Amino acid sequence: MITPRFDILGQAISDASRTQMLCELMEGRAYTNKELAAAAGVTPQTASAHLRLLQNAGLVVAEKRGRCVYHRLAGAEVAHALEQLAAIAPADSLHRAQQRKAGGLAQLRSCYDHLAGPLAVAMTRALLDRGMLVEAHGAFRAEPAAQWLKLGVVLPERPGRQPFARPCLDWTERKLHVAGPMGRQILDHALGSGWVKRHRHKRGLMLTAPGRVALEQILGLQCGTLAEAWAV
Structure with a gap:
């Protein structure tokens, strides 16, 4: 019997900066490392490390377009799972952060x-x-x-x-x-x-x-x- 690796997913979403990046990507559009770094309030170098971890967990994929690399959620199933988690998450970690970050x-x-x-x-x-x-x-x-x-x-x-x-x-x-x-x-x-x-x-x-x-x-x-x- 194959056991789902919830521990890997748990580690991936356990950091507030990575959570903010995932919330940004839940819109469905793709963003560059620099854009996600700005959204999470971290340096581009730190954002790169966070994105590698999210990619290893299967939550995010990267696509090269011209000179830029864009990051997006791995699929609709990931977005749906994150939406459901957001519905039960404490307000301070998602709801208020999103309201403050995006202004409504x-x-x-x-x-x-x-x-x-x-x-x-x-x-x-x-x-x-x-x-x-x-x-x-x-x-x-x-x-x-x-x-x-x-x-x-x-x-x-x-x-x-x-x-x-x-x-x-x-x-x-x-x-x-x-x-x-x-x-x-x-x-x-x-x-x-x-x-x-x-x-x-x-x-x-x-x-x-x-x-x-x-x-x-x-x-x-x-x-x-x-x-x-x-x-x-």
Whole structure:
């Protein structure tokens, strides 16, 4: 019987600087050593040592693009596991650190390849209330509806081996948002349609005026009650 090496993972995430780097990478984008060093408040040399340890633990991978080496999470499974750990972690180690570092990142953000934060939770609640999503036995099931195409979602013709819509516990709200292929399609559509935009110099997303209108029309969300920092 093969025993999972939780000790290796535990060592990798036991340092506050490495934790901050992982939180930065949970957005889904790739960053250079210098960018991650700045996010964690350490020197580039120290960041390199931290990143090697994270790579050895299978949490991070490095990709060379031109003259630069970029680092990203090893995959969606890593992002999902980190999101779940964040939901039960003490606030001082993740929640407050993220809020302070990104200035309100928790309001609207991407968790690797899907939307997260209060807006994502509100969207999920609206989908459940409208019967477009059904929660059963700890999973989500999507029901046919015309509104899916308006959200950029194409439902699969038959169930796959992996769930199409996966519940993900939001680490700031302690409530569910949608992950999985459905969550990825919604985020891609929101970015492509200009409903949300990425900040140029910091993590997180901004909800645009067209995005507010679209979500009010499609899901009945009262986006006018959202924090002003969400809108541009």
